[in-house]
Amino acid sequence: MKRMLLLLLIVVPISIIAQHKQNKRSMEKFETWERAKTIELLDLDEETAVRFFARKNEHQKKMKEIMGQRFSLLEKLEKEIKESGGSDKYFGDQMDNLLSIEQKISKEREIYFKSLTDILSKAQIVKLLVFDNKFKRELREAIMERPRRENDKN
Numbered sequence: 001m002k003r004m005l006l007l008l009l010i011v012v013p014i015s016i017i018a019q020h021k022q023n024k025r026s027m028e029k030f031e032t033w034e035r036a037k038t039i040e041l042l043d044l045d046e047e048t049a050v051r052f053f054a055r056k057n058e059h060q061k062k063m064k065e066i067m068g069q070r071f072s073l074l075e076k077l078e079k080e081i082k083e084s085g086g087s088d089k090y091f092g093d094q095m096d097n098l099l100s101i102e103q104k105i106s107k108e109r110e111i112y113f114k115s116l117t118d119i120l121s122k123a124q125i126v127k128l129l130v131f132d133n134k135f136k137r138e139l140r141e142a143i144m145e146r147p148r149r150e151n152d153k154n
Contacts, residue, residue: 034135041131042124051119059112066108070101 039049077094116125 037135038128038131041127042120048119052116055112055115055119059108062108063105066101066104070098070105073098073101 035053038044038052042052044052073094077091077098080090080094113125113129116128120128
């Protein structure tokens with residue numbers, strides 16, 4: 001019995017770590033594929049690609065920060081709703097905060113795409129906007145499909 005417990009204490013953490021590493025590798029492959037598709041779609045030379053991805057990385061950092069604020073506020077509001085611990089005024093203020101964050105997200109995207117005019121042509125920016133929208137839609141659909149496929153196996 002002790003051996004079984006010891007084995008479980010060793011195997012479970014190792015399998016969790018292995019799963020995390022596999023997910024990280026999958027994400028890296030996914031990002032590499034996205035970069036390659038973007039370079040191909042926009043027909044970027046090496047120098048332009050470096051400048052573009054530097055700008056994109058900066059944008060992603062900003063978006064991650066704003067999305068983190070949004071996530072934190074939504075989690076806080078979810079708890080408040082469950083506890084029914086807020087007044088109408090409180091929820092009105094929080095709704096204003098949430099809408100303000102949504103505006104920040106929209107404004108950051110606008111600033112980012114407009115900032116690309118010194119790197120890309122307008123046609124390339126439009127291609128990027130279309131690609132970005134299609135890519136996110138397909139990603140959502142793939143994520144939605146994944147649980148169905150896993151359930152079909154069971």
